[in-house]
Amino acid sequence: MALKTAGSVVTVLDPRGQPTNVIEPLPMAPRLDSLEGKTIHLIDIGFGGGWEFLEEVVAWFERNMPSVKTVLKHKTGIMFMDEPQMWEDARRDAHAVIFGVGG
């Protein structure tokens, strides 16, 4: 279809979809005063290299902060799925969590 206003000022429609704005922000969990004597879960979410990297993080804690207890874990299921049991285990058994995202 020919543009009748070619060569002049024209008005066009915005091609973009509308934001849905459905996400509600969550406050961050309180921080620890210190890691001394605390238990940290290190959770690999499954991308290649993440597990091996976290093993080295565990070794770093053993060398540099031996009072910290580390628990290295695989996330069950793939990285795109929520895992309520993982959160429940962390709340019950850990003071803090470090997630490892490899790739």
Added chain:
Amino acid sequence: MENDALNHGMRLRFTYAPYPLVGRPREVLRRYVEGDDPVTGRPIMQQVVEALTLPLTPEEKEPQARRGAPRPRLLAADKEENLHQLFLESGWTDGLPIVLPTEERVAHMLTGTAADPNEVVGRMTITVHQEKLEYTVEKVAVNAVMAGAGPEHLPVILALAATEEPALPSSTTSFGRMAFVNGPIREEIGMNAGLGALSPFNHANSVIGRAWTLMAINLADSRLGETFMASLGNTINYNNMMFAENEERSVWEPFHVRKGFKKEESTVSVFQGWTAINSMGAAGCCRPAQEEMLIIMQAFPCLRGAITMVMDPLVAAHIKEQGFDHPDQLSEYLSKNFKMTAKQFWGSDVVYSLVEPFARSGMQPFATWLDLPDDALIAPYGVPENINVVVVGGETQALWLTTDMWHGKTVSVDKWRPKSGVYEEDPDAARRRSARLKRHAAALSRSGYAESSGH
């Protein structure tokens, strides 16, 4: 990563290691851990400790919601050349020139459907880590205009939009898409199911495929480096392998009928995967095509146990001559006879990342496969329903494409038609149709196909 967290409502503390990690020797990973964050330049482990112990900031205690401002219906009036520049520089195009979506053009496009312009068609995002955008019939029409489509193409484009499946699903692995149309609308809008159907010679195939990409950009918020993270990208993204099934020359019933639709219904089917391998004309010369398929399938990692064979009518006829009266029988044959070693299966990076977690959690058959010796043979395409077949092409060569595409959805096009059922051609549409028919007739004549096939 940070956007991912924010789009789940979470403000998190991040520390970055050099990339990639996969495949790096252990001593390198140790150096990474003891070294600096390449983003901040500060020691990685110091940042980790601080992330867990430094007091929360006010924003971390009481985060504010990120709210996108509503987009206006109209952009500020401007000269054509400036608007073209705006669309290009804003990332609202595929890099090719577009047709500017003026009110006049969009109104004309909307004559191609009976749907209310304000009807919400769906919500889409190119990544599960991002909030969806919502879009109406009019927004779809805007992107259809930009793609160069006519009103006759709008029902198929609306059906694609209604799948809520974006053409550019974001993955660092660089996804591709495929879609094809079945039913009477193929001919009514002049789609090509025959000679060169997957090449850029047909207006309808081209603009419908392009519109799907533009909708992914504008209606699913594809932004390079922010939401779209494909490392190489994929040339399939330009047109998404858009074609029509050659129902007339296929020896089997059409794809959409096999999926439960009536033959007289029009549908579009969408697929997702990465790539396609051309058989280069191996059907029946030295070994049957189905045996060649088993060899070609070895090239794929079997991530989802899904394959789609896109085959010329000559291949379908050849396969049927081998005793496969229904394509489901071919699917069952391939599912049963394809084997690979456990070592080959588990050695794939994507299988390691996305399938091994299921095996560790006990899901069968993956848990059993994980315990097998390296040289044990497994049948990773164990669900025949995940092996699909579609027929397209001009019968100048008996070849097929083996694709790793999995079937997403097949949806009706008919609900999006105009009240008359078929768009009544305006002079522009009639001219496009006439030019297409002339070009196609000339091509068939040159190939000799028209005489030999009786078409």
